[in-house]
Amino acid sequence: MLSDTKKLLSICIPAYNDRIGLRDLFESLADELADPVISKRVEIIVRDDASPDGSLETIMAGYLEKFSNVRFVRNDVNLGFDKNVLAVVSDAVGQYCWLMSDNDAIFPGSLVEIVRILEENQDVGHVYLQAVTFDKDLKKLQSKIKKDVGSIRFDSSEEFITVINLPGFISSQIVRKDLWDSIEKEKYIGNYWIHLSTILEFLPRTFGLYVTWPVIKARNKNAWAKDGKNMYVFLSLHTIINNLGEFGYSGECIKHFNRGFIRDLLEVAAYARIKGLRASFSLIGELVRKFYSHPFRLMAVLLVLITPRVILRHLGKIKTKLL
Incomplete structure (x- = not known):
C-alpha cells in the first residue's frame, strides 16, 4: 500500500x-x-x-x-x-x-x-x-x-x-x-x-x-485538421512506427501497421487537402521517400494534393450519399 x-x-x-x-x-x-x-x-x-x-x-x-x-x-x-x-x-x-x-x-x-x-x-x-x-x-x-x-x-x-x-x-x-x-x-x-x-x-x-x-x-x-496539419501528424506517426525495431518490436508488427498506413493514406490526404493542405516540395519529397514502393497509391495521393478543394468536397458529398 x-x-x-x-x-x-x-x-x-x-x-x-x-x-x-x-x-x-x-x-x-x-x-x-x-x-x-x-x-x-x-x-x-x-x-x-x-x-x-x-x-x-x-x-x-x-x-x-x-x-x-x-x-x-x-x-x-x-x-x-x-x-x-x-x-x-x-x-x-x-x-x-x-x-x-x-x-x-x-x-x-x-x-x-x-x-x-x-x-x-x-x-x-x-x-x-x-x-x-x-x-x-x-x-x-x-x-x-x-x-x-x-x-x-x-x-x-x-x-x-x-x-x-x-x-x-x-x-x-x-x-x-x-x-x-x-x-x-x-x-x-x-x-x-x-x-x-x-x-x-x-x-x-x-x-x-x-x-x-x-x-x-x-x-x-479535431485541432489537427486546421490547414491540413493532420497530414503531417499522420506522417510523423508513420516515422514513429518504422523506428520501433530499435525497442525490440518485430518486423512483422511494423509491417502490420504499415499496411494500415497504405490503406488510409489516400483518405487522409483528401481530408487534409479539403482542410487547406498545400502540396509543398518538402511534403512531396517526404511522401515519395516513405511510399515509393507503392507507386499507384502514391500517384493517387499526389493527384489529390493538386485537386481543387471544391471538387474534393463535392466528391465527398457524393460518397456520403452513396453510403
Whole structure:
C-alpha cells in the first residue's frame, strides 16, 4: 500500500485556451472528487500553457477552493503541447499519471473504478481506457460503444498495440510514472506524439491493461485538421512506427501497421487537402521517400494534393450519399 502522503493517481491535464472544455471535464469529475477516499488517493494538476485571455484561471478558481487535491499552474510563456505534457507530468506525485485532454470528459463512476483497478494491479505499466466519440458539445454519440469484456491483460506489447490499434488517444492513457520518467523524452519533442512515443518505448518492459467499458467521453474537435496539419501528424506517426525495431518490436508488427498506413493514406490526404493542405516540395519529397514502393497509391495521393478543394468536397458529398 502507498503511504498517506503518496497519491496513487495524478490526473495530468495540459491545458490551453479551452475554458468550456476544462469546465465540462471538471464537472464530470466533481462528484467523485468529493469522495474522501478518492481525494486521498487522487490529485489533479492543470497546466495552463499561457492561454492568452487568462480565462482558465477564472474557471479553476472555484475548483481550487472546493478541492484540496487540485493544483493549477500557469506557464509564463507558451511551451507548446509536447513540452506542456512533459511539464504537467513532472509536477505529479502519483504512482500513476492519467494523461487527460482539457476538452474531454469521463463517464459517471469511472474514477472510482480506475482507482480500484490500479489498487489491484500496482505493477501494471500502462492502462488504456475505452473512449467513445461525441459531438463538439458532448451531447450526441458519434461512435459505437464496443462490447464490455472487463479489463484485459496483455503481457506482449505487440499484441497490446495491435488489439488497440495503437494507443494514441491521449485521454485514454494511464502510465506508471517511474517508467515514464525512465525514458529520455526530449528527442520526441515536436513529433505530435510525445505521449505515444514514450509509451511505445517502455511498453516492452512491462504489461498493459485494456479497459473495455466506456470511460472517456471524447469530444470530436479535431485541432489537427486546421490547414491540413493532420497530414503531417499522420506522417510523423508513420516515422514513429518504422523506428520501433530499435525497442525490440518485430518486423512483422511494423509491417502490420504499415499496411494500415497504405490503406488510409489516400483518405487522409483528401481530408487534409479539403482542410487547406498545400502540396509543398518538402511534403512531396517526404511522401515519395516513405511510399515509393507503392507507386499507384502514391500517384493517387499526389493527384489529390493538386485537386481543387471544391471538387474534393463535392466528391465527398457524393460518397456520403452513396453510403
